[in-house]
Amino acid sequence: MNEKKLIVVGLPMIAVTYGLSRFSYGLMLPYINDTLKMDQYTSGVISSLSYIAYCIAIVLAMGFSNKVTSKFIVVTAGLTSIIGLAIISSSPNAGVLGLGIFLAGLSTGFSSPPYANIIDQNVEPKLQNQTNSWINSGTSIGTAFTGLIAIIMADSWRETYFIFMIIAIFVLISNYKVLPKNQPLAGKEAGRFVKEEWKSATPLILASLLLGISCSAYWTFSRDFMLNNDSVPGYLGEWLWVIIGLAGLVGGAAGAFINKFGLMPAYKISVIALSTSSLLLGAFADHIVTGFLSPSLFGSSYIFMTGVLIVWGISLFKSNPSFGLGVPFLILALGQAIGAVFSGMIAGIMGYQTLFIGASIIGYISLVFKQKN
Structure with missing residues (x-):
């Protein structure tokens, strides 16, 4: 096809x-x-x-x-x-x-x-x-x-x-x-728990969890934060998600980047950019440049990062590509759910800026994980 x-x-x-x-x-x-x-x-x-x-x-x-x-x-x-x-x-x-x-x-x-x-x-x-x-x-x-x-x-x-x-x-x-129309079913090994594959997937699972927790603050509260920030023009809050979405088109190049430079360099670049987008929002929210740069970094790096997780997962779960995609996305979603709960608590007690700085730190920590050879 x-x-x-x-x-x-x-x-x-x-x-x-x-x-x-x-x-x-x-x-x-x-x-x-x-x-x-x-x-x-x-x-x-x-x-x-x-x-x-x-x-x-x-x-x-x-x-x-x-x-x-x-x-x-x-x-x-x-x-x-x-x-x-x-x-x-x-x-x-x-x-x-x-x-x-x-x-x-x-x-x-x-x-x-x-x-x-x-x-x-x-x-x-x-x-x-x-x-x-x-x-x-x-x-x-x-x-x-x-x-x-x-x-x-x-x-x-x-x-x-x-x-x-x-x-x-x-x-x-x-x-x-x-x-x-006559798409064959996945192989007989599909759906089975291959011990070696799951063991080698531990770094991927932990990385997906931390990244889910980290980015949940941005998905949940970034627009509300910008709309209520009197230091920047209101249109930045209104158009925040449009900027995120348009910037995300750059993330479609993740596969080509991985083919040329390798999986782990792509992973590190995406995580650094994603975490930095939260750091900018927390530490430099009063600057108008941040209103453009932060969502641009977040949108492009989030799509790039999920593309990296797809390739990483499929390379591990060779017996079933749907597992390779599904496992990191499932753990990413669980991390986002956990992060959404704690983000609301932290924002209420310490404020949005502390929340976004904390989220960036969690993202940077995920850099310690790497693909097992």
Whole structure:
């Protein structure tokens, strides 16, 4: 299968499931709260449902990779996204909204692992890293698009989610038509716990956990911090996620960089840039340059970093590429969930600046981990 055709359908699916179905909730929350009159606790619980759904779906996608085709899992991702977005757009209360957020969150976990298998079985080896990285960069496009729509449509959140649903329908149809019809199942070893692979994956798991904790502060509180920072223009807060998303397109080059310079140099550069983005926000937030440089570093390095984790994981779990992608993404999500809880506590007690500096330190610590030979 032509890798370019796979990118053309895979990248939009990741954009839909990650950007439109998952990350959009944080941007639309102020307007949703105005309509449904939710308190902060309820809003937080609903937000956690997305993380929970994401983890459940990744586990299911990895576990069933040798029982159903990768195309079936991708179609499941598209359907849960469409249904979730439809429920969100018409939700009359917090309970129904939570159901929609949960279903939309499932789509995110279902969408990533199957593409790793499809690429492994259909794309020539020398192009696989690049293909995985470019499809993964769909997260940045979805984030930028969601941020832009949030600015344009403001409080029309129901109409926004309806538009997202229509987009998801078209993306699902394109994937259904383009992905291989008779895609073979993953190998018999898929889903088995190969002791040697899991042992060699320990540094990857620990690194993913720390990086998840580190970046959760930025994903959760950076926009709110910038919007309430009187030292910088208000438009920086409004356009923060758009900057993050557009900068993330640079992260699509992770595969090509790894092919040329190696996995560990790519890992170190991505971690340093990601951690520095939080450090700048915490230590130099009053400078207007930070308002551009910090989100640019974060967006590009986050997508680059996740691309590195994909390649690292697939190189370890050779018996099942979906495990190679799913394991670091699952641990990254767990780290983000843990980090979100503690970030709120730290921000409330010590303030945002201390939070972002602390997050950067945790990120820098993850530099101690490296691939085992």
